Amino acid sequence: MEQGLALHHIGVRFGGLTALDDVSLRVPPGAVVGVIGPNGAGKTTLFNVICGFVVPDSGSLSLDGAPLRPRPHRLTRLGVARTLQGTGLFAGLTVLENVMAGATCTARAGFLSALFALPGSDRDERRLRRHALDILDDLGIAGHADAAPGTLPFAVRQRVALARALAARPRLLLLDEPAGGLGDTDIAELAELIRQLPRRDTHPCAVLLVEHHMDLVMSVCDEIVVLDFGRVIATGTPDEIRDAPAVADAYLGAAVDEETVA
Numbered sequence: 001m002e003q004g005l006a007l008h009h010i011g012v013r014f015g016g017l018t019a020l021d022d023v024s025l026r027v028p029p030g031a032v033v034g035v036i037g038p039n040g041a042g043k044t045t046l047f048n049v050i051c052g053f054v055v056p057d058s059g060s061l062s063l064d065g066a067p068l069r070p071r072p073h074r075l076t077r078l079g080v081a082r083t084l085q086g087t088g089l090f091a092g093l094t095v096l097e098n099v100m101a102g103a104t105c106t107a108r109a110g111f112l113s114a115l116f117a118l119p120g121s122d123r124d125e126r127r128l129r130r131h132a133l134d135i136l137d138d139l140g141i142a143g144h145a146d147a148a149p150g151t152l153p154f155a156v157r158q159r160v161a162l163a164r165a166l167a168a169r170p171r172l173l174l175l176d177e178p179a180g181g182l183g184d185t186d187i188a189e190l191a192e193l194i195r196q197l198p199r200r201d202t203h204p205c206a207v208l209l210v211e212h213h214m215d216l217v218m219s220v221c222d223e224i225v226v227l228d229f230g231r232v233i234a235t236g237t238p239d240e241i242r243d244a245p246a247v248a249d250a251y252l253g254a255a256v257d258e259e260t261v262a
């Protein structure tokens, strides 16, 4: 049986525009797989197909060999968590509560009854609180547990969003442009964090990273898939991708276009 997530010959069209064309890729357990490509290459569309926001016109997906028809609200139950571009945190909840909210699929009754202060939920809520605090601690931000997300620097908020995704104990984590808006130091720390996710003793998870930032992708991924105009133009290790002429052409072409526009 084929373990992990697999996309088979995915095609997506928006009207006359082909956003994805015959895209196949795999994210095996324990791997960090990156998807890169110039603007408009189809990265976000691919992410949205895996999350169930976009239904492909052709092709199929599978998870551990079983057919997968993703629906956004069912993802965590399947062991798949995601962060979105931007942080999407609940402004009215503390950092800790945000992370507890991320675990609701495994402790739904506990969190909801705690939220509405129903009787008999104390023990569940304590367990959930402990779990969320452990994750914050793992990510080095336990000191911000009681803060309102809006009062924190962007890099910390990004980490809270990651903690919230991890609270569901996913086997696969989908990250959409996690380096967006981060400085170099923050990116280096994020890279370290992503590298460790599949290697953790408890609840290790594979990662699919959709990212513009080449250096980050090169430094954390076991395998990289390069998209250009919706097609896979190269797949390989970071070293193989760095040396692939097709990749240089795609990025150089994009850079020249941007210069022309600017």
Ligand SMILES: Nc1ncnc2c1ncn2[C@@H]1O[C@H](COP(=O)(O)OP(=O)(O)OP(=O)(O)O)[C@@H](O)[C@H]1O
Binding pocket: 014, 017, 018, 019, 037, 038, 039, 040, 041, 042, 043, 044, 045, 046, 212
């Ligand atoms: N909902 C939509 N309706 C119509 N066209 C769309 C839609 N979403 C994306 N597209 C088009 O599909 C193509 C792929 O877009 P996508 O957003 O997936 O690229 P991307 O690789 O994420 O780009 P970027 O690096 O700029 O984020 C683009 O030409 C885009 O204009």
Ligand SMILES: [Mg+2]
Binding pocket: 043, 044, 045
């Ligand atoms: Mg995008």
